[in-house]
Amino acid sequence: MEGEEQPPLPPGAPTSHLFEVRHTPHSGRAVFATQDIPADTLVFLGDDLTVDVVLREYRREVCGECFGYDRGRDLCVRDNTVGFAFCSEECRGQWRNRVGELGVETWTAVEKLVKGRSKEDADMVDVGLPRPKTKEIRIAWEGTADQAALIRIARSSVSSPDSSGENKGETGTVKPTKQHRKAVQKALMQPVSPDVLTFCVNGVLWKYNNPAKWDHILALAKDNTPYHNYDDLRAFTRSYLHMLAVCPSALLEHVTPETLFLLSSRDSHNSFGIRSLEDDGSEFFGYGCWPSASYFNHSCGPNVEKKRVGRVWHFRTGTKIKVGEELCITYLSGEERKLSRNKRMKTLKGNWGFECGCERCEAL
Numbered sequence: 001m002e003g004e005e006q007p008p009l010p011p012g013a014p015t016s017h018l019f020e021v022r023h024t025p026h027s028g029r030a031v032f033a034t035q036d037i038p039a040d041t042l043v044f045l046g047d048d049l050t051v052d053v054v055l056r057e058y059r060r061e062v063c064g065e066c067f068g069y070d071r072g073r074d075l076c077v078r079d080n081t082v083g084f085a086f087c088s089e090e091c092r093g094q095w096r097n098r099v100g101e102l103g104v105e106t107w108t109a110v111e112k113l114v115k116g117r118s119k120e121d122a123d124m125v126d127v128g129l130p131r132p133k134t135k136e137i138r139i140a141w142e143g144t145a146d147q148a149a150l151i152r153i154a155r156s157s158v159s160s161p162d163s164s165g166e167n168k169g170e171t172g173t174v175k176p177t178k179q180h181r182k183a184v185q186k187a188l189m190q191p192v193s194p195d196v197l198t199f200c201v202n203g204v205l206w207k208y209n210n211p212a213k214w215d216h217i218l219a220l221a222k223d224n225t226p227y228h229n230y231d232d233l234r235a236f237t238r239s240y241l242h243m244l245a246v247c248p249s250a251l252l253e254h255v256t257p258e259t260l261f262l263l264s265s266r267d268s269h270n271s272f273g274i275r276s277l278e279d280d281g282s283e284f285f286g287y288g289c290w291p292s293a294s295y296f297n298h299s300c301g302p303n304v305e306k307k308r309v310g311r312v313w314h315f316r317t318g319t320k321i322k323v324g325e326e327l328c329i330t331y332l333s334g335e336e337r338k339l340s341r342n343k344r345m346k347t348l349k350g351n352w353g354f355e356c357g358c359e360r361c362e363a364l
């Protein structure tokens with residue numbers, strides 16, 4: 001496509017004097033060197049983490065802010081009201097600052113809901129099961145509409161600043177009845193999927209705190225069938241109703257099926273695992289979506305290595321790169337890199353949804 005007119009750079013794409021993002025015929029947007037780059041050059045820092053999930057089972061051991069981990073020891077700073085632990089008071093302060101007052105209020109409400117239920121309702125993602133199709137996804141979300149409307153009305157009585165006033169009902173708002181309160185109770189009685197709920201809460205809070213950067217998420221490659229299986233889809237629709245039932249009223253207008261679906265559809269093929277920094281990353285703590293880092297395509301023989309330092313990804317050339325060459329990382333974990341071509345292909349297709357067209361695969 002060299003020499004052809006390129007569409008404008010997507011919002012949130014990485015920029016550098018060393019490379020540019022261009023469209024390719026078969027693998028979407030990709031990063032290409034604009035000059036020769038020596039080996040071991042730090043080419044990019046991806047510091048724009050949007051939504052992230054620290055799995056519930058790691059919440060006491062992995063810092064909620066910098067993802068620091070001390071070989072499975074419980075961290076020293078515990079913030080039990082919000083359900084996160086931190087490696088220092090500084091990290092705790094940064095976390096509180098980042099999520100803001102409404103974020104702290106939201107996590108406090110969510111933690112109250114999840115506490116004591118995480119063991120019985122632990123998330124289990126079985127990637128081998130059939131994935132819900134577009135129409136089934138639409139029907140599942142539409143199926144939440146009636147209950148969601150009742151919950152919103154029930155919550156509006158709590159949220160309205162003059163809820164004790166005599167004007168209730170006169171401005172066209174519906175006065176909550178037993179039926180509305182029952183809808184809240186019904187949502188609260190549903191099993192909680194703590195990790196899916198964390199994803200939804202973090203995503204909505206991130207959007208609330210960063211409205212001008214929402215298009216960075218929207219610009220990412222999308223997956224229209226992002227749910228791993230039917231249980232996963234149900235976990236999302238239930239988490240939506242849980243959020244409506246417990247989140248502070250100021251957040252409720254931002255808690256919508258559209259936002260939650262968009263977050264999943266962009267996260268699916270773009271998020272990176274948050275793993276331990278030792279042992280070849282054998283511990284999987286969770287995952288997160290860094291839009292700028294998501295423009296690097298995969299190769300089974302990558303020329304760029306990515307390494308996480310706290311909340312930031314460092315991209316460093318592993319070899320000398322010539323001008324015009326594509327800069328690629330690997331999406332495979334340590335063990336997966338040693339697999340045969342067929343098994344690598346299967347893994348990439350299963351986890352990322354694409355047929356690998358990298359040089360190493362094409363050469364065979």
Ligand SMILES: C[S@@+](CC[C@H](N)C(=O)[O-])C[C@H]1O[C@@H](n2cnc3c(N)ncnc32)[C@H](O)[C@@H]1O
Pocket residue numbers: 026027028029030220221269270294295296297298299352353354355356357358
């Ligand atoms: C994290 S995104 C990378 C950026 C993406 N190309 C874009 O336009 O946004 C991952 C997606 O890029 C494409 N991709 C990445 N590496 C590829 C490869 N080696 N062969 C074919 N497609 C690839 C696949 O569609 C994959 O789901």
